[in-house]
Amino acid sequence: xxxxxxxxxxxxxxxxxxxxxxxxxxxxxxxxxxxxxxxxxxxxxxxxxxxxxxxxxxxxxxxxxxxxxxxxxxxxxxxxxxxxxxxxxxxxxxxxxxxxxxxxxxxxxxxxxxxxxxxxxxxxxxxxxxxxxxxxxxxxxxxxxxxxxxxxxxxxxxxxxxxxxxx
Amino acid sequence: xxxxxxxxxxxxxxxxxxxxxxxxxxxxxxxxxxxxxxxxxxxxxxxxxxxxxxxxxxxxxxxxxxxxxxxxxxxxxxxxxxxxxxxxxxxxxxxxxxxxxxxxxxxxxxxxxxxxxxxxxxxxxxxxxxxxxxxxxxxxxxxxxxxxxxxxxxxxxxxxxxxxxxxxxxxxxxxxxxxxxxxxxxxxxxxxxxxxxxxxxxxxxxxxxxxxxxxxxxxxxxxxxxxxxxxxxxxxxxxxxxxxxxxxxxxxxxxxxxxxxxxxxxxxxxxxxxxxxxxxxxxxxxxxxxxxxxxxxxxxxxxxxxxxxxxxxxxxxxxxxxxxxxxxxxxxxxxxxxxxxxxxxxxxxxxxxxxxxxxxxxxxxxxxxxxxxxxxxxxxxxxxxxxxxxxxxxxxxxxxxxxxxxxxxxxxxxxxxxxxxxxxxxxxxxxxxxxxxxxxxxxxxxxxxxxxxxxxxxxxxxxxxxxxxxxxxxxxxxxxxxxxxxxxxxxxxxxxxxxxxxxxxxxxxxxxxxxxxxxxxxxxxxxxxxxxxxxxxxxxxxxxxxxxxxxxxxxxxxxxxxxxxxxxxxxxxxxxxxxxxxxxxxxxxxxxxxxxxxxxxxxxxxxxxxxxxxxxxxxxxxxxxxxxxxxxxxxxxxxxxxxxxxxxxxxxxxxxxxxxxxxxxxxxxxxxxxxxxxxxxxxxxxxxxxxxxxxxxxxxxxxxxxxxxxxxxxxxxxxxxxxxxxxxxxxxxxxxxxxxxxxxxxxxxxxxxxxx
Numbered sequence: 006x007x008x009x010x011x012x013x014x015x016x017x018x019x020x021x022x023x024x025x026x027x028x029x030x031x032x033x034x035x036x037x038x039x040x041x042x043x044x045x046x047x048x049x050x051x052x053x054x055x056x057x058x059x060x061x062x063x064x065x066x067x068x069x070x071x072x073x074x075x076x077x078x079x080x081x082x083x084x085x086x087x088x089x090x091x092x093x094x095x096x097x098x099x100x101x102x103x104x105x106x107x108x109x110x111x112x113x114x115x116x117x118x119x120x121x122x123x124x125x126x127x128x129x130x131x132x133x134x135x136x137x138x139x140x141x142x143x144x145x146x147x148x149x150x151x152x153x154x155x156x157x158x159x160x161x162x163x164x165x166x167x168x169x170x171x172x
Numbered sequence: 173x174x175x176x177x178x179x180x181x182x183x184x185x186x187x188x189x190x191x192x193x194x195x196x197x198x199x200x201x202x203x204x205x206x207x208x209x210x211x212x213x214x215x216x217x218x219x220x221x222x223x224x225x226x227x228x229x230x231x232x233x234x235x236x237x238x239x240x241x242x243x244x245x246x247x248x249x250x251x252x253x254x255x256x257x258x259x260x261x262x263x264x265x266x267x268x269x270x271x272x273x274x275x276x277x278x279x280x281x282x283x284x285x286x287x288x289x290x291x292x293x294x295x296x297x298x299x300x301x302x303x304x305x306x307x308x309x310x311x312x313x314x315x316x317x318x319x320x321x322x323x324x325x326x327x328x329x330x331x332x333x334x335x336x337x338x339x340x341x342x343x344x345x346x347x348x349x350x351x352x353x354x355x356x357x358x359x360x361x362x363x364x365x366x367x368x369x370x371x372x373x374x375x376x377x378x379x380x381x382x383x384x385x386x387x388x389x390x391x392x393x394x395x396x397x398x399x400x401x402x403x404x405x406x407x408x409x410x411x412x413x414x415x416x417x418x419x420x421x422x423x424x425x426x427x428x429x430x431x432x433x434x435x436x437x438x439x440x441x442x443x444x445x446x447x448x449x450x451x452x453x454x455x456x457x458x459x460x461x462x463x464x465x466x467x468x469x470x471x472x473x474x475x476x477x478x479x480x481x482x483x484x485x486x487x488x489x490x491x492x493x494x495x496x497x498x499x500x501x502x503x504x505x506x507x508x509x510x511x512x513x514x515x516x517x518x519x520x521x522x523x524x525x526x527x528x529x530x531x532x533x534x535x536x537x538x539x540x541x542x543x544x545x546x547x548x549x550x551x552x553x554x555x556x557x558x559x560x561x562x563x564x565x566x567x568x569x570x571x572x573x574x575x576x577x578x579x580x581x582x583x584x585x586x587x588x589x590x591x592x593x594x595x596x597x598x599x600x601x602x603x604x605x606x607x608x609x610x611x612x613x614x615x616x617x618x619x620x621x622x623x624x625x626x627x628x629x630x631x632x633x634x635x636x637x638x639x640x641x642x643x644x645x646x647x648x649x650x651x652x653x654x655x656x657x658x659x660x661x662x663x664x665x666x667x668x669x670x671x672x673x674x675x676x677x678x679x680x681x682x683x684x685x686x687x688x689x690x691x692x693x694x695x696x697x698x699x700x701x702x703x704x705x706x707x708x709x710x711x712x713x714x715x716x717x718x719x720x721x722x723x724x725x726x727x728x729x730x731x732x733x734x735x736x737x738x739x740x741x742x743x744x745x746x747x748x749x750x751x752x753x754x755x756x757x758x759x760x761x762x763x764x765x766x767x768x769x770x771x772x773x774x775x776x777x778x779x780x781x782x783x784x785x786x787x788x789x790x791x792x793x794x795x796x797x798x799x800x801x802x803x804x805x806x807x808x809x810x811x812x813x814x815x816x817x818x819x820x821x822x823x824x825x826x827x828x829x830x831x832x833x834x835x836x837x838x839x840x841x842x843x844x845x846x847x848x849x850x851x852x853x854x855x856x857x858x859x860x861x862x863x864x865x866x867x868x869x870x871x872x873x874x875x876x877x878x879x880x881x882x883x884x885x886x887x888x889x890x891x892x893x894x895x896x897x898x899x900x901x902x903x904x905x906x907x908x909x910x911x912x913x914x915x916x917x918x919x920x921x922x923x924x925x926x927x928x
Contacts, residue, residue: 063297065235100599124747124771127747128745131745131746131747
């Protein structure tokens with residue numbers, strides 16, 4: 006169960022791993038004498054978009070894939086802790102990947118820790134952005150966790166909401 | 173007469189009884205000695221301190237790593253630069269390629285064998301990783317750097333080696349130099365004692381000891397350092413017992429792990445495993461002949477022959493050991509000549525035996541309260557942590573440098589400022605680097621963990637959070653107008669703005685960005701001080717000590733690590749993760765004994781957290797953080813200043829890392845610095861070492877452009893605007909002459925799906 010959804014996850018991950026955020030060397034702004042709580046000068050310049058061109062842009066797709074495969078092997082060998090540890094390593098390389106947090110949620114659910122699973126699924130939802138399919142997968146996982154916690158109504162309500170959604 | 177005989181008989185009888193009793197006592201003593209030392213020695217566990225490892229460097233194609241960065245890490249690990257890599261623990265460089273022979277290492281999820289990898293770099297990143305056969309390697313870790321050990325209070329630190337990791341040359345040289353008849357004697361060596369006696373008498377001073385290796389072992393393992401006849405006899409008896417009970421191999425290996433080889437502050441270096449790390453930053457198996465000879469030379473007097481303080485003396489004795497190696501036929505003429513020509517190759521400074529980061533180790537210890545103290549100091553645990561050595565070194569340097577700059581540019585007394593800094597990964601809460609003092613090597617007061625100082629405006633985001641949760645939004649207006657609150661005892665509390673000016677009705681976004689005190693107090697009173705206090709508690713897990721309105725302006729003392737936990741929630745989209753230093757712990761048989769997996773708990777609804785996150789970005793772009801050189805890159809942060817400029821705070825983050833900085837004085841005297849003029853400068857200096865990564869835009873919320881001064885909806889063509897997220901259905905007023913468009917149907921459906 007934990008690893009069943011892994012493979013489609015991998016595919017999407019490879020597709021999206023290239024579009025993480027990037028950085029830029031900032032201009033040095035000379036603002037001598039500015040103190041706490043001073044009013045800002047009136048500026049006509051709008052705030053630049055929060056995403057900026059590239060400097061050092063790590064590409065983690067291959068490494069992440071390797072770690073997920075190792076995680077999967079560990080999981081099927083019954084070593085749940087190792088399976089989690091591999092996904093955690095992948096998250097360190099790629100901390101804003103909703104898919105990886107979702108994978109962690111799946112492992113926790115398989116580990117019979119539904120509460121932790123719900124938290125990780127929430128994290129995945131918070132990072133999913135436009136990927137409504139991931140949002141749906143995370144919600145369906147929360148539904149499973151709710152069911153495992155004995156909250157059948159909560160689970161049903163979530164599944165009802167997502168019935169018919171096709172990513 | 174008869175009386176005399178009977179008296180004599182009585183005396184004889186008494187003597188006989190005394191002799192019998194004495195013999196019985198001696199036998200009993202020997203039996204007792206045998207039993208105690210044999211069982212102690214049999215069941216011996218070297219008190220082996222836990223070894224603490226940093227996070228290993230992950231190598232994969234596409235990693236943002238330069239050749240220099242990987243070489244720096246190899247240096248930390250004591251890898252030798254060689255013409256071509258003949259053995260584990262060495263590397264070879266040709267241009268932008270590195271050929272590294274990795275050592276074997278026991279990681280938490282299995283061991284890695286020693287193996288060769290080829291790294292190719294291009295354009296500031298790692299382009300290719302291959303194995304010895306040229307096959308691509310998707311991901312491989314370097315060994316983790318040792319960053320410390322938890323030795324017990326009496327200071328014995330060691331790295332225990334199994335017999336197979338002890339070079340034969342070491343064993344043989346020990347015998348040749350220290351105990352020629354080791355393989356034959358019964359624990360003591362009469363001929364050696366006689367020879368030593370003769371040498372000492374003719375020389376008129378103690379020049380030679382006749383102790384066997386077994387006796388030296390007994391002395392170090394069981395006895396203290398006094399030189400008395402009784403102790404000498406006890407040592408002899410014990411040596412004979414040990415020799416009778418245990419094999420020579422066993423005894424020699426015990427010796428190798430036990431013997432005292434040097435002192436490093438409070439830390440006593442025991443055994444050749446740690447000795448090799450301490451003097452050469454390298455495993456024992458990788459030492460060359462002259463290095464082994466030096467370790468053996470040091471035995472005779474670790475402080476007298478200290479190669480750092482007395483290099484000539486140490487070198488002379490090393491050469492003597494090399495001569496004995498040659499005489500004993502352990503090395504040939506060639507090897508001997510080369511070894512004698514070599515200078516001492518000891519590695520001095522903080523690097524020896526692995527860099528030690530006492531401030532971070534305090535946090536590691538605090539993370540390991542589940543294990544008893546004893547286990548940490550005696551059982552040879554391996555503790556894997558989150559520390560990034562390069563980041564830590566950079567942070568320490570940046571803090572020291574920035575404080576010096578602040579002192580000189582502000583005319584402060586040099587050395588008067590202190591600081592603490594905590595850097596965590598924004599999405600996991602893992603601590604990447606931590607500095608508890610201005611000079612990080614010092615083992616003193618850890619301000620990052622233990623200094624509780626008023627946080628000033630750092631607390632304001634909690635007030636604005638409570639307001640957002642009550643249905644207000646970032647464009648809602650608050651009144652920046654005078655406040656007078658009665659206090660107990662007939663006095664009043666009358667806060668003021670920093671610039672002593674009131675601004676009237678301002679949008680929340682501006683009030684927070686410019687850190688307006690009066691607007692914040694008015695907002696906090698509207699929300700309720702109790703609500704803010706309760707929210708503080710649900711965020712960081714403890715109630716505020718101050719529940720009066722002055723809480724709203726941050727009259728609440730917190731440690732930098734606590735602040736890091738609080739801002740970690742803002743930086744991660746609402747998820748609480750206590751700053752974490754430990755990932756896992758392996759026991760002496762290298763199986764996992766403790767794991768600290770990632771753990772998080774949503775404490776702010778994502779939408780609200782993102783709104784706050786955006787507001788903290790506006791603080792940088794438009795508000796009190798705008799003097800930062802990174803202000804317009806897309807980072808977030810907040811300044812804080814306590815009363816009379818005693819504490820200067822800044823908490824700021826980019827996409828990757830949150831760094832909390834405190835600057836102040838240990839005597840709590842005013843420094844004259846605000847958060848912006850003090851801690852923010854330190855933060856800037858810290859971030860200058862990093863690839864600053866913009867916080868990605870929040871894709872989910874409805875965003876509008878509002879005029880910064882008024883909160884009226886506007887556009888860049890007709891006003892000075894900031895872009896902020898607002899909730900669906902928020903009542904917004906339009907600036908005359910500007911246009912708004914309602915959210916699209918698709919956007920509304922998405923938002924409905926996302927939230928319950």
